[in-house]
Amino acid sequence: MKRFSTSFIVGLLIGLLLLASAAFAGNPVKLFVNGQEIQPDVPPQIIDGRVMVPARFVAEPLGARVEWFGATSTVYITTPQEAFTPVEAPQITGPDNFVKVIQGALKLGQEKDLLAYAWIASNLKEIKFETNPAPGFETSGAYINKETKTCYVVSDHFNDVISESSISEASLLYLGVLAHETSHICLKEAGFEYVLNEDDEEVVCNLAGLRVMEKAGGTNSDKPVWFFKELIKKDLKL
Numbered sequence: 001m002k003r004f005s006t007s008f009i010v011g012l013l014i015g016l017l018l019l020a021s022a023a024f025a026g027n028p029v030k031l032f033v034n035g036q037e038i039q040p041d042v043p044p045q046i047i048d049g050r051v052m053v054p055a056r057f058v059a060e061p062l063g064a065r066v067e068w069f070g071a072t073s074t075v076y077i078t079t080p081q082e083a084f085t086p087v088e089a090p091q092i093t094g095p096d097n098f099v100k101v102i103q104g105a106l107k108l109g110q111e112k113d114l115l116a117y118a119w120i121a122s123n124l125k126e127i128k129f130e131t132n133p134a135p136g137f138e139t140s141g142a143y144i145n146k147e148t149k150t151c152y153v154v155s156d157h158f159n160d161v162i163s164e165s166s167i168s169e170a171s172l173l174y175l176g177v178l179a180h181e182t183s184h185i186c187l188k189e190a191g192f193e194y195v196l197n198e199d200d201e202e203v204v205c206n207l208a209g210l211r212v213m214e215k216a217g218g219t220n221s222d223k224p225v226w227f228f229k230e231l232i233k234k235d236l237k238l
């Protein structure tokens with residue numbers, strides 16, 4: 001986010017002061033913002049050796065919004081959030097139907113929950129169809145290498161999913177799965193692996209997955225939502 005930085009304003013004022021001191025007395029003070037001459041309704045004035053410029057005429061050309069609240073005699077200057085910086089999409093490696101489902105998952109995130117999408121896409125480097133899963137993950141749906149930030153989708157599980165779901169259901173499910181695996185990375189980076197046991201961590205990651213699916217439009221009547229809720233209940237031992 002761009003901030004209307006104090007140092008920038010100070011720099012601007014110093015610049016204006018220099019400009020003013022160089023100006024001959026009586027000459028009007030000129031105001032330039034990003035090379036563009038601005039002519040405020042009230043011209044800049046030198047008062048007690050300082051150049052006074054109407055805030056609106058400096059702030060607005062820099063993209064800020066200026067509001068005056070008469071009741072409290074307050075000026076509010078706010079900058080809009082910087083335009084969303086596109087993040088590079090993770091590489092998707094696998095057969096065509098896999099690529100299609102995962103692309104569908106990412107697209108769903110992009111359309112319905114851009115922040116969740118950015119969170120996933122900036123944390124995962126690669127999403128890989130895995131026919132030879134690492135020991136211990138043979139019956140998992142997916143797992144993550146937190147160092148390389150590779151998400152492995154276990155082929156047997158994927159094939160089961162697409163044999164009994166539509167492409168859009170599968171995409172919703174894998175959006176939840178990607179959010180789940182992204183959570184593992186973030187929990188590790190935040191040091192939570194030292195305070196959460198494995199089951200607790202699964203609950204947290206599944207809650208994140210569920211939340212992202214729900215924000216993407218998933219409801220209780222969608223199988224993937226039901227599936228995640230069952231996983232959460234199981235790990236909470238409800």
Ligand SMILES: [Zn+2]
Nearest residue numbers: 180184202205
């Ligand atoms: Zn997990």
